[in-house]
Amino acid sequence: MKALIENRFGLLVLIMISLAALYGVAYVTQPAGAQPAPPPPAKVAVESVQTVCPDPAGNAVSVVVPQASERVGTATITPLKADSKPLVTLDKPGVLWQKTTAERSDPLVVKGVGAMAAGLETSQTVREAAGKTRGLVGVRCTEPTSEAWVIGPGPAAADITLHLANPESAPAAVEISVYAGEGPVLADHGLVVEPGEFTKIRLKDLAPSPLVMAVEVRTSSGRVAVAARAELGTGKGADWLPVSTAPAKHVVVPGLPGGGGHRELLVAAPGEMDAVVGVKVLTEDGFYALKNRETIDVPAGSVATLDLSTGVGGQPSAVVLTSEVPVVAGVTVTGTGAQSDVAFSAGAGPIDLGSVVADNRTGKKQSSRLVLSALGKPGKVRVQVLPRQGTPPKATEVAVPASRTEEVKLPSARGPYSVVITPLPGSGPVYGGRVLDDRTKGGLLVTLQPLAPGRTWALVPHLVDSAATVLP
């Protein structure tokens, strides 16, 4: 020991050994991998849902909550009027409730709480055999929002009515903008919808000229439920325009039925920049780019159209759009026959959290089909039918190969039924639409409903209490 200390290099050696030991300790204790990512958002059942069926007069109104659960809850169906009493109170999940309402009826507010909220889905459907509004006319009842987009034929081509309803307790200050083929034709047309009130706006009064249009409804305060109805005229059909996703750089318009008829793509670029939108059609055989029509130019603030009738080739399909500039897109589908019916699809999100379609029918002449598209990864979903009466049949599993569209015929059932589509674990993003058609002598009646993300689950983000929030 003494020799070690007296040696000139003794201390140095000791310290070097200690440093090496410290290095070893630090090396061994160094955590593997990068810093742990925060846990993914948790799925919780939705606690409360409120939807508005815009114009239920004479329509079959369907309400369903897909899942039976331990919890209790009720859903009420109330006409949108001040101090109105609920027409019906529902408390049985897992069963479709459907009723045709009276000829004169205000919009209906469907409100689910607790067990009757998770996945609450409502829709209104009517079949008109003749007349100006001949056709299958159906729409998914939407919840009040602060921003909504619809895209379809313009007031010059059809009779467009915008239905705004405010079931909330605060007044909604609404601004409406209309984009047409020639550019923005109406900017920030303002109106106020008082709580418990609704209004119908004939777009012809605001902007008579557009042949095609995209409408943006935005509230600066409060919320409104938005729906738009298009009547193309006698023999041309009528239907509701589904609410589209907000402008995005990647848009999927799902659920285009197979068979004959006209298919027209509408793309709006509501921003300040011109858009060059790449168009691909996803069919049962995979992606398909239209020859010489790989892209479509959309000037800023305007709506452009592209005829897909030949490109789709009668196959069930989805349209996938990519753009550097956020766009809104929809497709107009026309049925075959002497008197045609029209139906609309619009951009929709993936059904990662499942989706429910409330009103489906299968019969001799009627058929309901799901058109599911998987992008990138193969999709795998479970399809569960919930009839109005009786025990539900066994759920079926549907596999959609990667980058393919698959058409699923829904089983025949007695009376109307709901269908619940739930992605299975490991499934890639699935987009889809439901096609409901009715073969009549005059021609095919058709209505479409893009699958909207279900209201069953909400993703609760991982939330950390941190005073660092005050810092950018």
Place this chain on the structure above:
Amino acid sequence: MFPRPAKQMASPIPTPRPHQAVTAIVVAHDGGRWLGDTLAAVLRQSRPVDRLVGVDTGSRDGCADVLAQALGQGNVLALPRSTGFGQAVAEVLTRLPAGEGPEWIWLLHDDCAPDVRALEALLWAAEQDPKAAVLGPKLRDWLDRRLLLEVGVTVDRTGRRDTGLEAREYDQGQYDGIHDVLSVSTAGMLIRRDVWDAVGGLDPDLPLFRDDLDLCWRVRNAGHRVLNVTHAVAWHAEAASRRRRRITASEHHPRRLDRRNAMFVIMANLPFRSLLWALIRNIFGSIFRTILFVLAKQPSTALDEISALGSVLAHPGRMIKARRARTKGRKQQYDQVKKLLTPPGAAYRRLADMVQGYLSGEGPVESAGRHHAASAGPTPDDGEELLTDTGVLQRIFGNPGVLLSLALLAITIAAERSLLGGVRLGGGALVPVTGGASDLWRLYTESFHPSGLGSDAWAPPYVAVLAALSTILLGNTWLAVSVLLLGCVPLAGLSAYLATRSMLPSTGARVWLAATYALLPVATGAVSAGRIGTAVVLVLLPVYASLATALLAGGGRRARRAAWGLGLLLAVGTAFVPLVYVLTAIIGALGATAFGGARRGVGVSVGIALGVPIVLLFPWFLQLARHPGQILLEAGLHQPSLVDGRLHPASLLTLSPGGPGLPPLWVTAGLIAAALAALLLRRRRMVVAVGWGVALFGVLVAILVSRVPVTSVAGSAEAPAWPGVPMAFAATGMLVVAALTAHRLAEFRAAGGLRRLVALVTAAIAFSTPVLAAGYWIMTGVTGPLSGDVPDTMPALAAAQSADGERTLVLRPSPGGGLTYTVLRGRTPLVGETDLPAPRQARDRFTIAAAGLASGRGGDDTTVLSTYGVRFVVVVAPVDPKISAALDSQPTLTRLSLSPTSGVWLVSRPLGRVWVADKAGARTPVPVERDAGGGLTVQVPAGGGERTLVLAEPAGAWTAAAGDTELPGSTVDGWSQGFRLDAAQHTVRITHQDTWHGVWLWAQAALVLMTLILAAPGARQQDAGPDYADPPPGERDVTPPPGRRGRRRAEAGAR
């Protein structure tokens, strides 16, 4: 009282001069030790005196006999013991009739031996200047014969005596010549008898001290001149003022007497207008000095000071009488006198001297002249510093410490260019700095903190430190934080330079150490990440080291004082970074065991140093002990983005703590190489080993700290702590090792050849670290999360519409996914408010509701939030459309605004801070007002049945009173404070009462004050100075040997 007219005054002294008679008067009082030599010196004069009279004022050591033996019984006058000097002289003169022609009186003390030619020189000077009436010799020290005592004396307007000499100035002829001075000492004073008679001699009211000044002033007022003649030399023992003998002329302490007389003389002799100014200055000056003396633990001096002032002020009659007697010529001659008073700038010069002396490693130098200063003990030769006396500015800017600080300051400003000039400093660990000192004091002293969810925990004590500093900086918290955080590099450099002044002899080594220390990666990292805790500890760490050295190596009171000081500063450091205490405690315990046997009292001193922080920070320490993980954290926010979760071993060994703002690893290579090279030297191996021990210990702790993930108790994501402070410890160990062995480099260089080369290369490697660090820092600048201009997170809209105590939920997407949230109350939180822990139940419930809200699941999340008094929900950039859509979908929220940077939603039915819940569960808000004391007054309307009044604050020491009845309390929703209430209408007063909190605050204030006083540098201890009982060297008087050697010989001879 003085015999007035005297025609002689006007009569010029006739020339050619006839024989001038000189009467020498030696007044003895217990001066037997010196009297013999004095008399011998007088009798040996080259120009013999004509008459020599001795006066003995009742000496008890046989002075009378000595006088009688030397002068003959007839020439000795015996007076009572209480006779003052002036009285004694006056007594003699009444008995000696004035002779024919001009006569001179030569006044001598018994401890004042004149040089052989003194009288001759004085008379010669008198002949040269016919107006000269008073002449005095140059006075030198009795023992240290070349030490200058006086070459004439003046005063400033506060009565402060000024000899115009530096402390311990040696006579090298630098003041030689005949000078006009304000006054000369009565020791060796030659005065014309007619003038003496005309002005009335020495004032009998001033039996001792300043009688000479008063006399000379009066002589000047009478139109004569007072000269100091340096060719005449006298050696003076200053026996009375040095308390080598008892003073019996007055029963008071000489110090008090001196102060009293000083003020009295000044006020009696100044013309009226100057008097008023002097009066004010003296009153305030005296009070200020008294306070300083109390703080310096010299209560008796303080008492003397204040009672001297009191004595002057309490006798206005005496003052008026004295002034009336001095009326004549006072105003007319004042112009002349004014020139001789100490110029007004002298006080600043004195201050500059003290600062400069401190910087250069001396103790504070008292340059006031020696009337009071006890003879200092032998000090190391500081000739160079005295020789370079070339102006204050040059001395300050020539000091390496000052130059180093300025260089570091320039580097800092260059590197922090991006931070300067912003509106709000913040980012990283630092909460945007808002508020002033009063806000911080309120935060520290209030028992309940209405911020965030509310907390009744102890505010972190660093808030008090910041508040105190802000108060000093005129309430500017931002300035205090900027100085501490942005200025930490120059401050750390300065503190390292000063702290090593007793440790390292070589200036070069000190500069290297200080620069390297100040530019450590820890320092730049702390600035970049806004870590004010580490910044403060960096500045304090060298002080710790210095005090710890004093504690271990020093002895007696010095060690004890260092212990108290270390304890206090350790408490400050611990308040910012608790880990400092743990590190210091471990090192201190090891030190105490190592040194405890060698030195007595080390154990107790270490105990004091380690005990003081615990006592001072006690309640907060208890909180800390409940959450041990917090010990690893420091003041400010804990964020995963500020630390390196997988700190590489190489970083840990190169003192790089990870996170933003760090130089590359190789920058510190020079330091580590130098410290390793020190291991090769054979000398001082013990110190080197200890230093390396500290370094290894620091690195080990750094490894542990950087590997343990912790969560702040105030809420944060989980991440390991930042190992900055242990790395600073490690670096300090290495620096000390390298710097202590630096003198070997000088030796190597002197040796020449290969060794010279080795020395140069080693120095270059060592200096590479600070140079590279500074260069890199300047080059990159501070880009880190700290920013000079942080935007305010609280939207003005929400801030303006929030009532008192209402909360705002702020959500922000975090970069890794997920969200963070915090709760604000109408404003950005203060520094320290973000470290307050909220009760767990309250937080958990809130988190669930907030998460539910952000998910858009609907439900009653908004209702839950409103029971917390939330009025606004704010989403800040980057606004996630999913979150804004989720909030939009809530029927109970109303959107007020939404932009890409922020969105604000209003809770449609907010409940506010206080609400009432009835039996059915319905909740209604009630109006509430806050009074100045922080209590709440609630107007509860009448309602049905039994109700609960709910205060949306964590349940605790709340009391509510409706009129005189106290309402029974309860806990609502598992966290909030409820009170049971009947159906009637009430006015309820709610207060938070925590008596112990207040008691502890006062106790803390008292303890801090006590520690401050105990730690403050106290009265200088009496050095074992020369003992005046030693006989002065006899024959060597005539040709005094050069200073120190002679003195040493003298001391040796005495033994």
